[in-house]
Amino acid sequence: MKSGGVKTEISRGSLNRYRIEVARIGQWLTRLPFIPIICLLPLFVFGIFGPLLYLHDPHAPNLLIAMQSPAWMAGGNWAYPLGTDQVGRDLLTRLIEGARSSLIVAIFGVLFSGLLGIFLGILAGFAGGKTDNFIMRIVDTFMAIPQIFLMLIIAAALRRAGILGLTPIIIAIAISMWVPYARMVRGETLSLKQREFVALARVTGCSSRRIMLKHIFPGVINIIVVMATTQLGGAIMAEAGMSFLGVGVQPPNTAWGLMISESNKYITSGAWWIPTFAGILITITILGSNLLGDWLRDALDPRTRQAMKKIKRN
């Protein structure tokens, strides 16, 4: 009897714990940023599963059905839901194909610009003095050149030098977009450097490299995550811009920015759907990454978390 009682106690306890767990996951789910996630879905779903989703061959032109309107309009056909482009390729399939280059460029662009910016930022903030001064002068220089100019120059030069594919775009983004990381990480490093744990680490004989890696770096990860999320949108914008101006993704491959530029010549004939759908995809992707960045900043910052709780309580 007695032992049975204990058993029920235990199972009741674990059941309660289980319920609490479920409730917690539920709560966490409701707090997930649904709007940003939905906005980012096309980029990731199309980018990752691209070829599986193709309705038609994205590269096979068929001039007989060129510039066919979207299905719900007069002259439309449900075989081509969003209509066809200027040479009769299925627009939806082209949009799906275009996501892949954007996704690859954005991820590697953010990765490399982030690494460069974090490295220079921590170095400048931690070393101070001449090193800091030197790095900050480089930052000034990069901020004096319009970002898109710098990207165009680098991408065009690399392409001319014979580097093909997406590499010139990724390098152009990495070289042009590291500045915000460096400035932010430097600022954070300057304040972390004053903290006791860094002084203690030094007293215990840690090398500068160890302090930067093991003590400063973990302290800046939060702001880096937030920054990288927002910069994902920035990289998409940059790639779209470069492709639009002719130095980004090259035909016959495609990207959303390139589709807008290619259809530009035909808009006077009323083919509004090509630039419209491609532009909507770029816009919601950037919007999603900005919103997700905002959400992450609030979620990761203990100060705002406390403030949010207070607001909810009152």
Place this chain on the structure above:
Amino acid sequence: MRRYILTRILLGVITLIGVSIIVFVAARLSGDVARLMAPANASQEVLEAFRAKYGLDQPIPIQYFIFVRDALRGDFGTSIAFNRPVMEIVMGRIPATMELGFASFILGNLLGILLGIVSAIKRGTWLDWGSTTFSLFGQAIPGFWLAIMLMLIFSVTLHWLPTSGIGGIKHLILPVIATSWFTTAFVLRVTRSSMLDVLDSEYVKLARLKGNSEYKVIFKHALRNALIPVVTMAGMQLAMLIGGLAFTETVFSWPGIGILMVTSINALDYPMIQAITLIVSASVVLINLFVDLLFVVIDPRIKYE
């Protein structure tokens, strides 16, 4: 104070040296500069003569020195695409860019500041909600796409405004909206958040307690300090605006330096690319310098060492 001003000027000069190094290196990233800069079908002898003329047979540091010396004299060489002196062409394009850029800068800042103030004062109302939403979209919509959509709606469909070219006010409307859109959204966000901070500060509370009218509190006490971040970012804003002009001018065939930069990039017209980049960066540096000096005059809280 004098020392502060001198330091600022020196920093500006260092920045420009940095920019000149970047454009100098960029032209050499793609390989043989002589082949890039000389006419496309030049023979071996012509290439040699070209190298000798522009000092391209010299070691790299001396080449850089020659480049800077000529640039300081306003000599950026001969455009490959136009076969005329680069400076002549760039100077011919600057008025058009100034017209569009200036109008967009003014409109973007006025509208951005105004909406920023309104949305901070009316926090939580539909006005605030509307402004914030606009700011979110303003920063997410690519300028070139906005330009094309505006053109599609107002020129192609409604026939209200011309699709391209330069002329009267009618030609200016769409390009200015497309260019200032981002500036407005950006300035709005900065103004709103700094205005909210300032409105929460002690001295604004004091100004209210003293019985000032709400109008006076906001425009005389709060606004001045709330605008500091906006003014500080003027240089950055200008850089972003000129970057945006590359797109707007391309879409609307506006004959300025933005479209010139894009065509020069696609034609690999390096003398032109170098000239435009240096001129644009110099104006950004000048604006930054101007802002720094302006703060010396208007903001007594800054200490100069």
